[in-house]
Amino acid sequence: MKINRIQPMSVNPYERTSRVEKPTKATKKTDQVEISSAAKELQEAAKFSSERLEKMERLKAEVQAGTYAIDARAIAESVLRYYKR
Numbered sequence: 001m002k003i004n005r006i007q008p009m010s011v012n013p014y015e016r017t018s019r020v021e022k023p024t025k026a027t028k029k030t031d032q033v034e035i036s037s038a039a040k041e042l043q044e045a046a047k048f049s050s051e052r053l054e055k056m057e058r059l060k061a062e063v064q065a066g067t068y069a070i071d072a073r074a075i076a077e078s079v080l081r082y083y084k085r
Helices: 037-065 072-084
Strands: none
């Protein structure tokens, strides 16, 4: 059996190789969050939606109890104002 030497000749396993590492600067990393104007508008709309939902629940309870009163004059005035624009 013939054994050939295939390792590089310049490598000495007994020689300790020292590695010089560059010191790194300690940087302070921070996270940033930016909320877009569209997201802010959606958040405002969600707030109004919850208020509207509460109003709808109150009106539903009044209708079911038979205590909901309709002001026909106020409705007619509102309709007229809408179509006069």
